[in-house]
Amino acid sequence: MVADWVREVGSDRVEVFALLRPGTDPHTFQPGAADVARVAGADLIFTVGLGLEGAWLNRLLENAAADPARVVALGDNVDPLLGAEEEHEGEEEEEEGHGPFDPHFWWDPLRVKKAVDQIARRLSEVDPEGAETYSRNGASYGQKLDSLDARTSDRVKQIPQERRKLVTSHETLNYFATRYGFEAVGAVIPGISTEREPSPAELAELTTKIRELGVPVIFTETIVSDRLAFAVASETGTRIVRLHTDSLGDPRSGADTYIKMMDSNVEAIVQALK
Structure with a gap:
């Protein structure tokens, strides 16, 4: 999903590689050596964040020696919901890198709009010459997300x-x-x-x-x-x-x-x- 949003905003100015293939569980994915190389060479690394990717992402970033400034955890700035309060929360989930917030924010298109705004802003910082394109594409995709939200509410x-x-x-x-x-x-x-x-x-x-x-x-x-x-x-x-x-x-x-x-x-x- 994140790669899809970045492609919508970046269009042909951005080369996007999705670490996770369709049908892959982001909670349990295990990256390979080729993924380490791709992350090491990336200008920006967009993630859902909020612990969705768990401990595997931290290990991947460490192995790729990725600059933390290049990592954009989109969920941190979408007004996330707290996860359900359960007795089993705590040590087990902390060990796997999961925090207190629910990372599945894409089920709310209006929160996705906030993520898209972040994508446009960060791409513009890395590629100032494309800032107008990113802003325009982000606004256009935001309108599609508004339509999705209205369509869902109606249905x-x-x-x-x-x-x-x-x-x-x-x-x-x-x-x-x-x-x-x-x-x-x-x-x-x-x-x-x-x-x-x-x-x-x-x-x-x-x-x-x-x-x-x-x-x-x-x-x-x-x-x-x-x-x-x-x-x-x-x-x-x-x-x-x-x-x-x-x-x-x-x-x-x-x-x-x-x-x-x-x-x-x-x-x-x-x-x-x-």
């Missing part, structure tokens, strides 16, 4: 308020829930990272919530195994609907750009819950 009106309950593979839809009036009931993996394995007690608690609230669907993700979600769905009689959450899809998926991914996901959510 979710098809879902009755009592059915606006979200259960996911991991806690990835909190920004979407906050922006568009949904309740994030819970997740099969109860945390903002995909790296945890839920306990039997946590799965039992989620199963009880789904039954009590009448949640009809569990939204799984292209980057996460469906095994546990299918087990919960079997216990509760809920359906499974897959979303592109933490990664774009391949060119055949209809979700290979950020805006196409969001439109695809919103359509799936609306069709599942209306």
Whole structure:
């Protein structure tokens, strides 16, 4: 997603390389030697930040001897939400580089606008001759994000308020829930990272919530195994609907750009819950 935003702003003035391929889990990605070389030679390194990339990014930057001034953690300046307060937070997530904030801000297009503004500003600092291009492209893409936000707000009106309950593979839809009036009931993996394995007690608690609230669907993700979600769905009689959450899809998926991914996901959510 970040590479898609940078391409939109930078157009043909910028050469963009995405470390993560479509369908890759950004929480658990492991870079190779070629990635170290690419990062070492980059003028700017744009990341989501807020711990999404975890400890692997810190190791990559260290191995590439990257100047911290070249690293732009976009999530730091988008008014991030705090992650859910859970007993399991603390040592385990700190070891993996995850902080207290929820990094999945791209589920709110208006927060993405703030990230795009940062991209335009930092590209202009590195390439002052292109500043006008970056500003113009950023403003144009911002209008598309406004349209996406308005389109999403309109489409979710098809879902009755009592059915606006979200259960996911991991806690990835909190920004979407906050922006568009949904309740994030819970997740099969109860945390903002995909790296945890839920306990039997946590799965039992989620199963009880789904039954009590009448949640009809569990939204799984292209980057996460469906095994546990299918087990919960079997216990509760809920359906499974897959979303592109933490990664774009391949060119055949209809979700290979950020805006196409969001439109695809919103359509799936609306069709599942209306």
